[in-house]
Amino acid sequence: MTIVDSADELGRRDRKKLETRAALEHAALTLVAERGLAGVTVEDIAEAVDVSSRTFFNYFPSKEDALIGQSPASAAELRDRMDAVPADVPVLEALRLMSRAEAERVQERREQWLLRLKVFEQNPSLLPRLVAGGTETERVITEAVAQRAGVRPGTSGYPELATAAAMAAFRVAMVRWSAAGGHPELPDLVDEAFSQLASGLPNP
Template sequence: MTAALRLVDERGLEHVTVEDISEAADVSPRTFFNYFAGKDDALLGGPVPDGPSIHERLLAVPAEVPLVHALFEAITPDVAGIQAERDIWLLRLRVIKNNSSLLPALVARGECSEEETVAAVAARTGKAADDMFPQLVATTAGAALRTAMMRWATHDDRDLLELVREAFDILAAGLTEPTEEKAPR
């Protein structure tokens, strides 16, 4: 909810109430609670959008596509949606950065998303969800996405999809050390 993000960006999280947000959005507090569990939920993005899940999208990618590239294809609609709402997402990321009390809710959301990715990778690869491989793939894919988003939000003028593609290409290459610019040890 943009009104919540703007108010918290201006005043700080502790100086904004649900009533303030409701007034700025021109809705009643009751209506606010029809859509959000609370202030944190409004700031972090609210309910998950309709449409195919990461699980469905990953399983729809042809089996001959290597796993990391298939994961990139599966998350591309989400990344495109974030890019399309660039101003709101940059505001959201700034609010999160400046209000560390939002981190537990953000971590919980990330964990749910990661569990869904683990299940999708397990289904695609035939591994058990409690096997290390799907868990490690989901964790590293999440880290690649977060890294690309933080670069996009802070100091990289490139398109988010380009940054995510680069991060996933690095993963697909097996995190091998770049040869053209070796850093000194």
């Protein structure tokens, strides 16, 4: 086998893994939306994708993790996006650009994310896992904001407040997007939320 053949084979394997992971996520979300969290087992999810339970556990430690899935961007990727914005761009605008890019990636998987948000709404017990997953992201973004603003985290409170406001703006946009069935598009709702923040949240 040549080097090119080996690379092609690795590429196919990686694609297959991504396809299987996505299929398991979709099956978990679809089944839980239909039956409720308590009415779905790992075996049900695996059977829907025609794989074994053992294969399921190669991808996710639990059915709850399959429902939450992977964020479109990791904390490190978000940090890279912030760092890529020119240094002379104000903090809030840099946060908007970072958040909009994230919204565009979510929008690309519109149906999957609308289904996921529906499942979260129907199963509040999943929320603590979401909050825990967001803690590391908030810490990393806070560090990026502090560096851009030229202050240290834990001193003025500015990096923490700016990051919390940006994450809240994104979360509000997601909730509005879900409630409206995916219209208007999420990036536009994110821009609208940041516009309100930038203007000082005047009375409507």
